[in-house]
Amino acid sequence: MDLGLKGRVAVVTAASQGLGRAVATAFAAEGARLAISSRSEAAVGELARKLEREYGAEVLAMACDLRDAAAIERFFRAAGERYGRIDALFTNAGGPQPGGFDELSDADWQAAFELNLLSVVRSLRAARPWLEKSDAPAVVNDVSTSVKQPIEGLTLSNVLRAGVVTLTKSLSLEWAPRIRVNAIAPGRIATERVAQLDRDRAVRLGSTPEAVAAEHIRNIPLGRYGQPEELARVAVFLASPAASYVNGQFVFVDGGLVHAL
Ligand SMILES: NC(=O)c1ccc[n+]([C@@H]2O[C@H](COP(=O)([O-])OP(=O)(O)OC[C@H]3O[C@@H](n4cnc5c(N)ncnc54)[C@H](OP(=O)(O)O)[C@@H]3O)[C@@H](O)[C@H]2O)c1
Numbered sequence: 001m002d003l004g005l006k007g008r009v010a011v012v013t014a015a016s017q018g019l020g021r022a023v024a025t026a027f028a029a030e031g032a033r034l035a036i037s038s039r040s041e042a043a044v045g046e047l048a049r050k051l052e053r054e055y056g057a058e059v060l061a062m063a064c065d066l067r068d069a070a071a072i073e074r075f076f077r078a079a080g081e082r083y084g085r086i087d088a089l090f091t092n093a094g095g096p097q098p099g100g101f102d103e104l105s106d107a108d109w110q111a112a113f114e115l116n117l118l119s120v121v122r123s124l125r126a127a128r129p130w131l132e133k134s135d136a137p138a139v140v141n142d143v144s145t146s147v148k149q150p151i152e153g154l155t156l157s158n159v160l161r162a163g164v165v166t167l168t169k170s171l172s173l174e175w176a177p178r179i180r181v182n183a184i185a186p187g188r189i190a191t192e193r194v195a196q197l198d199r200d201r202a203v204r205l206g207s208t209p210e211a212v213a214a215e216h217i218r219n220i221p222l223g224r225y226g227q228p229e230e231l232a233r234v235a236v237f238l239a240s241p242a243a244s245y246v247n248g249q250f251v252f253v254d255g256g257l258v259h260a261l
Pocket of ligand 1: 013014015016017018019020021037038039040043064065066067092093094095096115142143144145157185186187188189190191192193194
């Protein structure tokens with residue numbers, strides 16, 4: 001299937017590693033032109049050179065701390081001015097601090113709100129005028145399976161992702177029929193974030209990261225963690241013209257982890 005992404009303009013935030021990096025790479029492999037960012041200009045610069053070398057992709061790489069409203073504005077303005085439009089946007093950020101309700105302070109809640117919900121609001125607002133210049137614009141917001149089934153010990157993620165899916169559904173109505181807006185929900189995809197969560201839980205339980213991973217895997221029907229590329233292929237499809245009639249959906253890429261209908 002041709003996803004129709006050749007020459008189209010894709011923007012990926014938090015792209016230096018993990019899911020964002022895999023999504024940026026998948027866009028480049030499909031022939032898209034890219035704007036990528038993370039807090040580290042060196043890290044996204046390194047990815048840009050790799051994508052240029054391996055796929056001949058044109059890539060704008062910039063530092064953008066998603067907790068900083070002005071930095072978000074700057075990044076989207078630079079992407080829009082460079083390419084004249086944005087066709088596909090993958091919103092993504094670092095994960096919030098782990099912990100249960102009793103461990104979290106107001107400052108923790110505020111920080112997670114800014115990183116995981118307000119950053120999406122600001123990114124979408126800054127991208128909107130450039131998305132409007134595309135003939136088939138689409139947004140994919142990265143959330144989590146916690147929107148369907150809260151994850152023990154990740155209270156901030158559980159609450160804030162729910163805000164992002166509600167925003168996704170709201171915009172799929174408000175911005176229709178011009179801009180499609182969907183969300184993607186990773187289950188347990190093998191990235192540094194998940195490895196860190198497994199290490200943290202192992203410390204809490206006096207266990208090992210391997211034992212913690214094995215406990216998670218027992219609940220995953222496909223019997224393993226996912227790979228970032230497996231998430232990226234679905235995200236890029238949703239953001240592509242090939243998904244032209246998909247709007248307001250939350251697609252789970254979780255190996256069947258969530259058992260709810
Ligand atoms: N992996 C999974 O299975 C999974 C499941 C559910 C939800 N998620 C969520 O999906 C998101 C990505 O997860 P991941 O596994 O790819 O995490 P990761 O491997 O830890 O990567 C996080 C990315 O976010 C960037 N980042 C962190 N703080 C940032 C900030 N303030 N501004 C801009 N960029 C920032 C990091 O780059 P720099 O350090 O260069 O800034 C890095 O590129 C997270 O929100 C995570 O909670 C992941």
